[in-house]
Amino acid sequence: MFDTHSHMYAKEFDSDLDECMAQALEDGVYLTALPNIDVESIERVQNLMRAYPDQTIGMMGLHPCSVKEDYKQQLATIKTELDTGRYHAVGETGIDLYWDKTYFDHQVDSFKTQIRWAKEKSLPIVIHARDSFQEIFDVLDTEYDNDLSGVFHCFTGNEAEAEKALSYDNFYLGLGGVLTFKNSGLDKVISRVDQRRLVLETDAPYLSPHPFRGKRNQTAYTKLVAQKLAEIFEVSVEELAEITTANAKKLFKLNGI
Template structure:
């Protein structure tokens, strides 16, 4: 049995003191590979350094998180584009829209998303989408650019059944499911009951959104089986089956064959 954590920020300061222990615990829980979404032009060096330390374990992405879209967004994009052109990145991400904290940079978020999505199409890479309090706005953008070259993951999906089906109807996307599915009040389990596992990948989004019973604590990749167990309950299959299908899904989306 093998799991992949398809979205984890283990390169952040939160994990510096006990990094080796965190990875050992994850591997004991059969989490063997870690996909690293980038945040901004500063974090990309840490993403790249972790990848270079063990390219068969850590897989890097390059992108500008929507919450990092500020006055200098174009300058950051130029730096990240240069990095994408010179590095061995598996995806453009994480990118998208987030209107939870403020809407001041909404136009810039839209431009940044469209520009980065065009990079992915040009390079034949998947995109990893972050969306919070902005499903309708993000859907409008995807509607504009969707074609057979646009594919990837809607990460940390917490939407409705209707939104899940709209995403899947685009044709090239899977849903990234994390710790929120274990939260009783989130009702995400009900939104996923008729969504086949073939459309799902697993993620932690560590250090954020730890699954029950660790909610409120620092999240880490070793908690992936807690998410997988919940998905097994929702779909009435074994956790081994969840591991097999979601791992295969992740490898297919990100073009990994080992």
């Protein structure tokens, strides 16, 4: 399995990171993609990539919740790091209107900037969308072309939003712990989606799947998401893992890994 979105570099893992990374391998999660958040998290992402070069890949971007007055300076620093060529995606980026709408215009500009980076570098874009699907779609409708690919990370939308998200060719839906929540309704939405457009993720340390909801999430729990998705499609976990891992490798343009 492939955890396509996990903050395993976060301080929540400072005391037992090695154990968690070993547990991921034991539970069949052979690769983890690390999304950057802001300038401060760059070093942590780098350190984990160096410590586990065969088990991680990195992304580089500015999270919408990190977009403040200084976002252009942050973007400049992040672009310099992205230009090193060490990274397999631009992200995470997007629009978040759940916590604070103060910097909405700044978030839109930051998102558009990072989309253009992704197209210039032929990298996928990793999209964070919270209370903002229409705003995200408004941007994509103007910025999307055949050079852009990406994933709607932690997708929790309805059927119409899933259909719209997948109307952009070479885009995927990232599914995590919310899929396992009893009353999320996400299982019904996803049951109508082509399996070839889905990837697995955890968003660790956040959004732990059942039965660990409310506790710290970790990459090893990708298997619980895979089990739920296999149940929805009535296929074996092995078959589901093979399909979603192939999707993830296509998304991140990984050959031979």
